[in-house]
Amino acid sequence: MTSSFDSLDTPVAVIDVSRMERNIQRMQQRANGLGVRLRPHVKTSKCAHVVEAQVKAGAQGITVSTLKEAQGFFEQGITDIVYAVAMAPTKLQQALDLRKAGCALKIVTDSAAGAQAITDFGRANDERFEVYIEIDSDHHRSGVRSDDPLLIEIAQVLQSGGAELKGVMTHAGESYKCSTVEALQAIAELERSECVKAAEAIRNAGINCPEVSVGSTPTALSAVQLEGVTELRAGVYVFFDLVMHNVGVCTIDDLALSVLTTVIGHQPEKGWIITDSGWMAMSRDRGTQSQQCDFGYGLVCETNGKVIDGLLLRSANQEHGVASFEEGSRIDVEKQFPIGTRLRVLPNHACATGAQYPAYEAVLDNGDVQHWSRMNGW
């Protein structure tokens, strides 16, 4: 379905396809240069067209955050899929159905109980699940530490239970809190070294562990070397966002996702411009609140993408956004931004903003606009 930019209803999530393509090339070249496969995390876009562009650029396999995504991308012809959330026993039937249908779905665990549930279910259903063990490289969230005896116990449960230990994987979520090259390089090296150490511990116990999978957008773009790593996972780089800009791994001009909005009112004496981009359009994500530059609910641009200096979406209700310049600004907002004016808002967090929409409007280089669906839900 093709339409024109001017005919789009607001609010709507817009992809700048040429920026997206540039971001995809950049990450693919990083992975190639570091000598590892790139397995993009598609939870950011959840969109077949976006992932098609990633695969075309050289991605090998994908990472998903839900089995709904796994199902959807499998139907699009992608078979090599890692579901990167520790497996809930109740979801094993869904994973089994996918594998029986021909999807080379890999699943994840970080506990002996989880590994046991996987092998029990696999044996009962004559299925040899391929499993990654999740490693905790930075004390951020899930995973087992590389020096924890539990790591070998899990590997043994999987092996003796008839599952295939595919490898180890980690995600240095703490990297989102960094903002200097030194800190980013350090956490990238921690992510790499802890995951490699875990693989070696398993191998030293006599168990095969072919894959060493690491990644996050900040570490992928900062790692100096990835010795011992086989694959890189990263997601948000495909669109980037204001949080990534604050981390320091992209410029504002790299941001490929924005929300097109319309001015619907003013409070002139307060300098407020009321828009139809409330939190339903932007998401409630305030990821830049704790960073060096707080962008409120987003940074406002002209429709051509040119940033309007100092104009932030400073607050949001469900269907109302309030944009304003810094206090004391003398701009006549009614005159400069009359009712009906269209603006674009760059979001804090592309994954969260995208999730508010059933689809994107993708603006191509020639100005055509295509409607690209997302795979929301579970």
Place this chain on the structure above:
Amino acid sequence: MTSSFDSLDTPVAVIDVSRMERNIQRMQQRANGLGVRLRPHVKTSKCAHVVEAQVKAGAQGITVSTLKEAQGFFEQGITDIVYAVAMAPTKLQQALDLRKAGCALKIVTDSAAGAQAITDFGRANDERFEVYIEIDSDHHRSGVRSDDPLLIEIAQVLQSGGAELKGVMTHAGESYKCSTVEALQAIAELERSECVKAAEAIRNAGINCPEVSVGSTPTALSAVQLEGVTELRAGVYVFFDLVMHNVGVCTIDDLALSVLTTVIGHQPEKGWIITDSGWMAMSRDRGTQSQQCDFGYGLVCETNGKVIDGLLLRSANQEHGVASFEEGSRIDVEKQFPIGTRLRVLPNHACATGAQYPAYEAVLDNGDVQHWSRMNGW
């Protein structure tokens, strides 16, 4: 579609129908007692089944936050609809189409430019739009002040341009910041008196202004009297949430919406229980952060709805939630909440959490579970 509670995949948004029915009765009885019509704001549920229960209890007409909702509820047979967001000129065609199809859609403006756009478009299309003027009763967001000469100017633009001035409406959004009976009663009275004053100013200028429409859940439940008001709008009361609990207008046992989740892992030495209810399942709404009790991303309950004292969803990534007791707790989380355990999480903000789902699972008194769709998007 009917299923059983135990067969539900997680995460999923669950409605406790008997609590919802009780909440609906409570608000309807308030409106009846105050002698005003109740026009519920359906932006909270966006669900035909929920709104059907509200209408059955006595609601007259509905309020919507998007024209998508207007379209959807009109298709369900509801014709008396207020679209309570200032009208963007580009959305007038959609409003026109609805009215031509037989929907008695009312639209809103708070500016002379907006009123002019409505009357110009109405004249060009031979349509007499019904319009509310939005009043700013509490300096919260949009609307014109009751004593601003602009108010009469807007009314005159509408009248002379051939639109029907239906009335005035306001929403005291500042009431969400209250937490005492006195403060709530004061803001409810401010909402009432400012809106009535605006209607009188218009009438004194010789222009008809039949409707005086006020409301928010906190003010609707706190107003001592609504002299001069004709209709009450409120939305979140249908489910209530932790924000409303902190405001003081409901008990925890009134919360009718929760997220059913599964335990997928632990970090035992930190006391962390990892669940599959991340921010995608809960929304990024942290509405209780600035209130008297910060509930993190939600308050955790057993599947039967019993609150687990002190267990909060303290942080969230996209598909991972981290629940824990207060620091220093000696509970063995692996033993007490083994992998596969199902829990329910009460959300900060029902409107935001509901919006993360394409549908609810509604648990009836007899234990049956029905799948109730939402009208998401724009």
